[in-house]
Amino acid sequence: MTDLKTLQRDDAAHFIHPFTDSKTLAEKGTRVIERADGIYLWDIQGNKLLDGMAGLWCVNVGYGRQSIVDAVSKQMQQLPYYNSFFQCTHPPAITLAKTIADLAPAHMNTVFFTGSGSESNDTNLRMVRRYWDLKGQPNKKTIISRENAYHGSTVAGASLGGMSGMHEQGDLPIPKIVHIAQPYWYQEGADLSPEEFGLKAARSLEEKILELGEDNVAAFIAEPFQGAGGVIIPPSTYWPEIKRILAKYDVLLILDEVISGFGRTGCWFAAEYFDLQPDLISIAKGMTSGYIPMGGVIIADRVADVIKQQCGEFTHGYTYSGHPAAAAAALENINILKQEKIVEQVANEIAPYFQQRLRTLAEHPLVGEVRGIGLVAAIELVQDKATRARYNSDLGVGTWCRDFCIQHGLVMRSVGDTMIISPPLVITKTQVDELIDKALLALNDTYQQCLSA
Ligand SMILES: *Cc1c(COP(=O)(O)O)cnc(C)c1O
Numbered sequence: 001m002t003d004l005k006t007l008q009r010d011d012a013a014h015f016i017h018p019f020t021d022s023k024t025l026a027e028k029g030t031r032v033i034e035r036a037d038g039i040y041l042w043d044i045q046g047n048k049l050l051d052g053m054a055g056l057w058c059v060n061v062g063y064g065r066q067s068i069v070d071a072v073s074k075q076m077q078q079l080p081y082y083n084s085f086f087q088c089t090h091p092p093a094i095t096l097a098k099t100i101a102d103l104a105p106a107h108m109n110t111v112f113f114t115g116s117g118s119e120s121n122d123t124n125l126r127m128v129r130r131y132w133d134l135k136g137q138p139n140k141k142t143i144i145s146r147e148n149a150y151h152g153s154t155v156a157g158a159s160l161g162g163m164s165g166m167h168e169q170g171d172l173p174i175p176k177i178v179h180i181a182q183p184y185w186y187q188e189g190a191d192l193s194p195e196e197f198g199l200k201a202a203r204s205l206e207e208k209i210l211e212l213g214e215d216n217v218a219a220f221i222a223e224p225f226q227g228a229g230g231v232i233i234p235p236s237t238y239w240p241e242i243k244r245i246l247a248k249y250d251v252l253l254i255l256d257e258v259i260s261g262f263g264r265t266g267c268w269f270a271a272e273y274f275d276l277q278p279d280l281i282s283i284a285k286g287m288t289s290g291y292i293p294m295g296g297v298i299i300a301d302r303v304a305d306v307i308k309q310q311c312g313e314f315t316h317g318y319t320y321s322g323h324p325a326a327a328a329a330a331l332e333n334i335n336i337l338k339q340e341k342i343v344e345q346v347a348n349e350i351a352p353y354f355q356q357r358l359r360t361l362a363e364h365p366l367v368g369e370v371r372g373i374g375l376v377a378a379i380e381l382v383q384d385k386a387t388r389a390r391y392n393s394d395l396g397v398g399t400w401c402r403d404f405c406i407q408h409g410l411v412m413r414s415v416g417d418t419m420i421i422s423p424p425l426v427i428t429k430t431q432v433d434e435l436i437d438k439a440l441l442a443l444n445d446t447y448q449q450c451l452s453a
Contacts, residue, residue, distance in 0.1 A: 012025070012026035018153075036051070037063050037064040039054075039062055039427050041063075048409055049411050050409060050410050051423065051424065052410055052412045053420075053422055057258075057259045057264075058286055058289060059289050059290045060263055060264070060289045060333070060424060061289045061333055061424070061425065065291070065332075067332050067335075068288075068291050069291075070332075072325050072328050072332075075324050075327075079324050080325060081323065082324065084317075084322045085317060089322075090322075092327035092331060093323075093324065093327045095327070096322070097110070103269075104269065108281065108299060109301055111296050111298055113295070114321060116152070116293055116294075117157070118152025118156075118157035120256075120258065120282040120283065120295040121157045122156040125143065126316050128219045128254065128303075129141050130307065130314065131218075131303050132218050134310045139215050139216050141216065141218050142177070143160065143176065143178075143218055143219050143254075144178055144180060144217060145161070145177060145178070146162050146183075147164075147181060147182050148182045148184065148230075149163075149182070149222065150162075150228035151223075151282075155170070158170065158172050158173075159173030160177055160221055162179045162229075178208065180201075180207075180208050181201050183201040183232065183234035184230070185235055186380055186388060187388075198236065199238070201234070202238050202239075202242045205245050205246075206245045206248075206249075217249065218252060219251060219279070219280075220246060221254040222242075223256045223257075223258075224255060224257065225260065225373065225376070227259040227422075229415065230418040231376055231421075233371055233373055239274045243277075253280075254281075255278035255280070255281050255282070258284045259422070260376075261285070261286055262289075262333075262334075262337065263337055264346075265351075265374035265376070266347030266373075266374045267347070273373070279299075280297055280298070280299055280300065281297065282296075283298060284296070286333075288326060288329040288333050289333045292325055292329040292330075294330055337425075342425050350375065350425075353432055354423075357436045358372060361379060361440065364440070364443050365385075366382070366447040367379055367380065367381065368381070368388055375423060375427070377420070377421045378418050379418070379420075379421075380417070381417040382417070383450075390417050395453055398416055399414055400446050401414060401442055404445040404446055405442040407445075408441045408442050408445075409438055419439075
């Protein structure tokens with residue numbers, strides 16, 4: 001076995017990591033993860049970590065699922081690859097499309113397959129623009145998104161996203177994509193109540209539509225709750241007001257459920273959780289629990305009928321759209337979620353326990369707010385609980401906390417000074433206790449370091 005130092009050296013020499021400062025990483029040395037089982041990871045030095053992020057929000061059914069390995073292996077022996085272009089298809093992709101249509105909201109019965117969440121949002125951009133062309137409204141092309149949204153890292157994905165650091169690299173966004181305020185009450189709500197702020201944030205959509213002219217606006221894209229932005233859950237007034245505005249101006253809703261889909265909120269899709277009727281849903285991540293890359297777009301009948309009946313050739317697709325081995329992984333993943341009643345279990349047992357246990361951390365002197373729904377949550381680290389003032393961002397308090405978590409055997413991610421958690425859906429109550437205990441130790445260590453900073 002290659003030793004850690006050699007692996008780190010080769011990694012630094014030959015491998016540019018996603019969203020990484022390569023220079024700093026080379027100095028620090030990367031962490032080499034070697035194996036995983038259930039909700040735990042082991043690094044190459046044998047350290048055991050509780051994976052509080054389900055990989056990257058994706059390993060919903062946990063690691064080590066032999067039945068997914070077997071399903072993929074069997075499919076690869078029979079038909080490892082074939083495309084679905086040129087009048088062809090194959091059973092796994094057909095079965096998966098039908099399976100997802102059955103799980104999706106009732107008005108959505110069609111799927112377009114992609115290889116990732118980013119590709120799903122590229123597909124969305126082309127599909128909504130094509131839809132409005134076919135409806136005889138060729139000016140309805142602009143897509144409205146939100147600041148601090150995450151919709152992937154391809155050119156369309158990064159443009160649709162609202163991350164300023166991403167826009168700076170690559171001269172983004174591309175034309176006809178604009179951004180409005182995000183519903184981040186804790187950071188931007190000032191002295192408004194969450195309900196007042198939710199309405200205000202939603203009404204910025206109406207203002208933008210009126211500014212652009214409703215005949216120029218194709219769609220609004222949003223995550224049901226922002227994930228990578230910091231697990232930002234809109235106030236209760238937000239989504240009902242957005243729904244009203246979208247209906248009034250006939251603007252399509254693209255709901256990016258790459259994180260929230262496949263059980264994260266205790267519903268199969270967050271569209272159910274927030275009572276939304278999207279026109280398009282982006283999926284990826286939990287679709288295969290990350291075992292094989294795959295994404296897709298679930299399409300409402302209103303849009304699918306137009307694309308199917310009037311488009312002629314829809315000149316869009318990917319070599320790996322509906323890849324048979326990925327489809328086999330997705331089908332077995334969904335089978336596990338159903339057989340083990342994991343989504344119901346999240347809704348009725350684990351999420352209420354997780355959220356209640358997590359709220360106990362709100363008493364900690366470093367913690368300004370704990371928020372979450374289902375099995376996803378955020379912990380805001382602040383200097384002053386009353387004013388919500390943060391520590392000087394140069395300190396990197398969130399990064400300290402993340403590193404202390406690792407020392408205590410827990411993977412939590414930091415977005416600035418917001419700690420975020422999204423464990424595998426199969427986490428047990430005992431394991432929730434373990435997660436909270438470890439998080440508390442890390443918070444204590446971080447607080448000590450803040451006091452002496
Ligand atoms: C991860 C993510 C994406 C991008 O998915 P990739 O598979 O990394 O391309 C898009 N939208 C949301 C909400 C995501 O969390």
